[in-house]
Amino acid sequence: MAPRIDIFAIVILLGVVQGILLGGLFLTGTRATSAANRTLGWIMWAYSAAIFEIFLCYTNYQFQTLWADNFAEPTNFLLAVLPYFFVYARLHGRLPKHWRGHLLPFGFWCLYSIFWQYQSYDYKYNSYITAWHPELSYRPFTYWIPEDPLYLRDHVNDLTLISILIYIGLSLREVYFSFKKNQLPFFTKQIVVPLTQVRNYVFLFCLFPMVFVGVKLSFQKDLGDYLLGSLVTFYIYATSYLTLSHSVLFQVENTVENRKKYEKSSLSEDSSEVILQKLQIYLQTQKPYLENDLTLPKLAQRLAVSQHHLSQVLNDRLGQSFFDLMAKCRIEEAQKLLTDGAHMHLKIDEIAEQVGYNSTSAFHTAFKRITGQTPAQYRAKFLNGEL
Incomplete structure (x- = not known):
């Protein structure tokens, strides 16, 4: 099919580029010595991978890159974990204890994806058109190995939503107790750095599960994922704005x-x-x-x-x-x-x-x-x- 390039495709692609550049910024130089900055860098790269896959599917370039079908699916389990790490690091100056344990679902899904990645191109073609172009005809294919031995892939959206809700809850909990520790009301209008900034960041991220549920209920398969991609792209643009206009949020170079x-x-x-x-x-x-x-x-x-x-x-x-x-x-x-x-x-x-x-x-x-x-x-x- 001919590539589809419209405003959503352009916005998402620019977000991919911006996210890659921002990730490199926070993960290099003296900025990378801050746990919050390192986490923010990985957030930008995870977001970029997720929305780049959406870009390929939405624009029909996935037909030319079937080998990359669902390559970013494991990042579903980083979409909320990494923002939680960022919130914790901004409030405490370090990552939470046993932080590696929070990454186990991501690591498991990376390994589980091997079953998918070793399927034939014909199988991946059928999978892609099922999600994005159900009007097209399927190709005959042969299984090389079982693509979903534990029958988990049909529940990836449910697992993603559960993960997001859990880590939004943990983030709000950290912010709430930080306000309480400093004897401040949670909804204070007073600007207290970094408490109010981190609180507003969590509130902004709360948009994601609402949009996620709305998209999945309104669209069959993955047809509405470009809306999710646009929201994640907005998060990348917002981070760029904060980096430029509120540099006090991030580590600055020493003289x-x-x-x-x-x-x-x-x-x-x-x-x-x-x-x-x-x-x-x-x-x-x-x-x-x-x-x-x-x-x-x-x-x-x-x-x-x-x-x-x-x-x-x-x-x-x-x-x-x-x-x-x-x-x-x-x-x-x-x-x-x-x-x-x-x-x-x-x-x-x-x-x-x-x-x-x-x-x-x-x-x-x-x-x-x-x-x-x-x-x-x-x-x-x-x-x-x-x-």
């Missing part, structure tokens, strides 16, 4: 100076990720920078980490010193007070004191350096509607 400074440090990348998450949550929930006597040793003690490791995380992961970070947080808080109607009666020196500055002149200097204007100018612009 040469910082690498030299901390080249003898015992801090691993996973431990660095954990410290960074604890710091961000503590800053957003407790606001310790409002204390005028806060120091790096005090902050490290409250986070239960070493002062040296905290300093390394600030320099390597945020590109800031402790004093730069405190100034940034305090000025952001001051901007809120300067534009809050309930605090318009406060004088500039009173605001400086409330955000942790003992000296009004130091507050003015920091505010001008960070915002490019004085506190009085900032408030005046707000009152004039210029902000």
Whole structure:
């Protein structure tokens, strides 16, 4: 049959290419030292394999590549396992214990697929047209070996859905207990990195089982799989967007100076990720920078980490010193007070004191350096509607 190229085919093929490139990005260089990044790289490659098979079937190129029929079927058992690994690694800085056990269904299906892959091309041709072109005639064929000795292949969609629901449940459980541990409501509107980001990621992935069920109930055989492929492609595009616009989600390259400074440090990348998450949550929930006597040793003690490791995380992961970070947080808080109607009666020196500055002149200097204007100018612009 003639190839069918339409908008779905183009979108899916571009998603394949994008997924391969993203997978390579997260699995190479210093980025690959982070468990979350490694997992994300494997997610992109698994997604690419799955939707490439859909692309071949949907466009009729499968007629020219019968040898590859169902080659990506084992990835059905990675579609939810790997996202669960990513959620766990983002929250804890490491993979879950006994993570290899979660991959046993994938490994089993890889071995079980051998029975399928050794079938004749005529058999694979019949299988393909049964799923995608039932109007065509079958070819005579001979079994080489049993293609489904355990009679499992007819239940692959059911097993896939069960796997997805189980691992979405496990992912939601991890996120819920992380919020609870930090004494935050699960549906808080406050942006707490990485908790709210990971929560929203899981919610986004919850679309998959709903679309999966809808497609399988609406279409016979695999005729609607291009819709599933389009959704997975959307996940790849969304990851690309986050990589470009929210790089704080992922490990960034260290500067040469910082690498030299901390080249003898015992801090691993996973431990660095954990410290960074604890710091961000503590800053957003407790606001310790409002204390005028806060120091790096005090902050490290409250986070239960070493002062040296905290300093390394600030320099390597945020590109800031402790004093730069405190100034940034305090000025952001001051901007809120300067534009809050309930605090318009406060004088500039009173605001400086409330955000942790003992000296009004130091507050003015920091505010001008960070915002490019004085506190009085900032408030005046707000009152004039210029902000």
